Amino acid sequence: MKSMWNKIINKYGYPKVYIVIFLVILIITAIIQRQDIPGLFRDSIVRIGMNSVLVLAMVPSIASGTGLNFALSIGIICGLLAGCISIELNMTGFSAFMTAVVVSIPMSAVSGYLYSKLINKVKGDEMTISTYMGWAIVSLMSIAWLLLPFKSPEMIWAIGGKGLRQTISLAGRYDKVLDNFMNIKFMDMNIPIGTLLFFGALCFLIWLFMKSKTGAAMLASGDNPKFAEASGINVDKHRTIGMVISTILGGIGIIVYAQSYGFFQLYQGPLMMPFVAISAILLGGASAKKASISNVISGVILFQMLLTISLPTINKLMPEGNLSEVIRIIVQNGVILYALTKVGGSD
């Protein structure tokens, strides 16, 4: 029994095992409380789809050796900007969504490339610097959102006639275009097949890329930079590639998130978003040095189910205070903290 426990811990790591146990307890509690179980699962699936691409964006950066991408907000901002542009062009429906995605890619690629130039010069301190760079850029962009010359009355403040709004509604634009695509009803549940397919396609592309020659070289340079350098791989170049792909996925990720959520959140909206994605992938069993697609899938499922199910269940157990939010903070940061203690110690 004990050896089996150790085996499981070794295979999946403490966070994943404990969260699975916690989740099972939550589900049992929910059943006892006669919560709307199909409804909870439906909400979970919607939220899994919503967050999936953002979590996937962590894979290339971790695999290429730049660590957890705390500066994912850079990609997110590029995505938001592209989304605003598509509304400004007065487009609607699926074409508007695709335009936003297509416009975001070059912007993310350029900013990811520039950012990787910096990150390649600060090896070993990437995570601390990324965090503050991400926050600094979010604040800088907050100024930009106020000043950018967008004209669409849907997006700018009604009073004053300039500056983008805090939240921009996508209703009538491309609200839920992916979620409603090929939407099937299964046991009275609306499953957002479109979003999940889109996520699956991106996962497949990343998986394919990892199998390619460049991808293999990127993995090698992330795994053991010195060895990679010795065997003739240009480590910096492959770190750049990882960062660029991560930033692009961040941009696409926020557009997917927004179409499901129904709003773009500007200004301080992207500030803490990287943290959510990071803790999801870490919960899936990734570390600051190793990550795979399966980590993304299991991580996003676990984390989002935890958030969705804990809200009504725990609030019913303890109506006072906001315990489920407190649990989110503790789990989210506890997981990151655990991963950091595993990285360090090497002095």
Next chain:
Amino acid sequence: MSTQMELKNKKEKKFNILNILVQNSVPIMFFIICFAGIYASKLNMNYILNELVLRLDRNLLLVLSLIIPVIAGMGLNFALVIGAMAGQMGLVAIKLLNVGGIPGLLLAMLIAVPFALLFGLGTGKVLNKTKGQEMITSLILGYFAMGLYQLVFLLFMGTIIPVKNPEIILPGGVGLKNAVDLKFIQYSLDNIWKLNIFGIKIPMVSILIIVLFCYLIRFIVKTKLGQDFRALGQDIHIAKVAGIHVDNKRLIAITISTVMAAWGQIMFLQNIGTLQTYSSHEQVGMFAVAAILVGGATVSKATIGQAILGTILFHILFIVSPNAGKNLFGDAQLGEFFRAFVAYGVIAMSLVLHAFQKRAMAKQKAEESEAQMD
């Protein structure tokens, strides 16, 4: 011959001035920004100075508490938040005991100490496990601790911890209210002796206490313990070889910082007069770190002078930026965003510079060892 010497001297002198300029580029830049901000804000100088004294009184002790971990080579202690929480626990305790005025303040400081010691040791333990990644760890640890803090104050108060005082407990009987009134200790230090110099009110006792803490830091740095800290800061490996108990000393350094942060937060709230139970501590770490960096400190070097200068500059920026933003761009919010950008940006920049420096030093070391091998 002599002219040559003179030339050389001159060159060195010039080089020196340039060097000083480069070394102090951050504070110089902020001097310029501050002056521009003061000019653009069109605020009255008297108002700015009064606000500045107020903010120095509130924040300086928190900023000073960053110095010792920096000297000990642990970088900037973003986990200052945790110390601030200990301070707030002291304040909640005196609110419950209903002890006001100076005795209340002293009691709060006393009650905060065991909490701060405990939290400091905990922080140190975690940071010892993550050598080389202290700053990101302390940041995340701060967030993690905020979660635990909410758990205790929002859910354990009134349930596990029997607190009944309706003045601070939510109507449901569980959890602390969002805002706890601290009027009964507000200005208790500041108002003991207030000097009025050209219309600027200076709370002398608070300033004296801060000066006392400056001397305390200087004293600690000069003792054997301080020497060990400095040795750690210079090179952890050499320190280890020299027989310094590395992990232990790091624990002590972070604990001193945490206790000072707890007292700093008490001083801060003593002046503000209201405890925002769930948000007073949130930004403490970031603002203190940004302030000391503006003063020219780096991840590996910080002095009392830099802390004071930085706090002055950073808070002038705080005072003037909403008005400056309004006057320049017609939007006060813009100034606030600029302020946030400055805080985050200065931290990011100095982290980058530190990483560059580390890299250059590693290169130099590698070259030296290669030269020795030859």
